[in-house]
Amino acid sequence: xxxxxxxxxxxxxxxxxxxxxxxxxxxxxxxxxxxxxxxxxxxxxxxxxxxxxxxxxxxxxxxxxxxxxxxxxxxxxxxxxxxxxxxxxxxxxxxxxxxxxxxxxxxxxxx
Amino acid sequence: xxxxxxxxxxxxxxxxxxxxxxxxxxxxxxxxxxxxxxxxxxxxxxxxxxxxxxxxxxxxxxxxxxxxxxxxxxxxxxxxxxxxxxxxxxxxxxxxxxxxxxxxxxxxxxxxxxxxxxxxxxxxxxxxxxxxxxxxxxxxxxxxxxxxxxxxx
Numbered sequence: 001x002x003x004x005x006x007x008x009x010x011x012x013x014x015x016x017x018x019x020x021x022x023x024x025x026x027x028x029x030x031x032x033x034x035x036x037x038x039x040x041x042x043x044x045x046x047x048x049x050x051x052x053x054x055x056x057x058x059x060x061x062x063x064x065x066x067x068x069x070x071x072x073x074x075x076x077x078x079x080x081x082x083x084x085x086x087x088x089x090x091x092x093x094x095x096x097x098x099x100x101x102x103x104x105x106x107x108x109x110x111x
Numbered sequence: 112x113x114x115x116x117x118x119x120x121x122x123x124x125x126x127x128x129x130x131x132x133x134x135x136x137x138x139x140x141x142x143x144x145x146x147x148x149x150x151x152x153x154x155x156x157x158x159x160x161x162x163x164x165x166x167x168x169x170x171x172x173x174x175x176x177x178x179x180x181x182x183x184x185x186x187x188x189x190x191x192x193x194x195x196x197x198x199x200x201x202x203x204x205x206x207x208x209x210x211x212x213x214x215x216x217x218x219x220x221x222x223x224x225x226x227x228x229x230x231x232x233x234x235x236x237x238x239x240x241x242x243x244x245x246x247x248x249x250x251x252x253x254x255x256x257x258x259x260x261x262x263x264x
Contacts, residue, residue: 020134089230
């Protein structure tokens with residue numbers, strides 16, 4: 001089961017995500033991400049993936065969609081806390097380089 | 112019918128909620144067989160993506176449709192010698208899927224979707240699709256690379 005909770009800082013929302021991202025759960029991630037970017041126009045959305053132990057191609061697709069939305073509205077989408085499994089899947093998709101990836105939460109929210 | 116020793120057989124339904132159960136079971140199985148951690152993750156990813164394709168494309172999102180998953184330990188000829196491998200066969204009774212549509216984009220094209228089949232092919236040593244007796248079948252094999260000194264089984 002995927003859990004997503006939000007923390008709000010000034011001009012930044014951190015989404016703490018835990019669980020597996022797959023066909024069953026990726027629609028929820030997509031919905032939350034697109035709401036934050038397209039509807040709320042949050043200037044910076046940070047995804048904390050520390051507690052995500054698995055993602056499939058539908059999870060990658062949700063992240064790509066979020067990235068495109070962030071570009072459309074002039075926001076930033078930053079990821080941090082990638083596990084080996086998540087990093088491997090992004091590498092396999094050859095999409096790792098297109099994302100802004102921080103080493104830590106401090107770096108992700110730094111001005 | 113494949114030869115080899117049957118390890119596990121699962122009769123599944125095309126419900127996305129069951130994917131995590133399959134992943135957890137398969138991760139245990141691959142680990143027990145001696146696959147390294149990264150290869151366990153690759154096997155799990157391939158099977159998860161193959162099941163996702165069945166649910167989304169063969170059954171077009173309909174739940175409660177049958178999927179049969181069979182896991183066998185087989186021997187394959189590789190580099191001039193016999194090596195142990197994990198064979199996974201998934202069968203469904205859905206419509207035939209045009210695989211061109213499953214792999215409908217180049218990797219350089221940054222957009223959502225079209226990655227599942229790429230993940231399957233990259234993760235496994237052999238991937239074969241066929242339609243037989245009204246069923247779709249995907250067969251995947253991952254070779255277990257033997258350590259320097261062979262362990263007794």
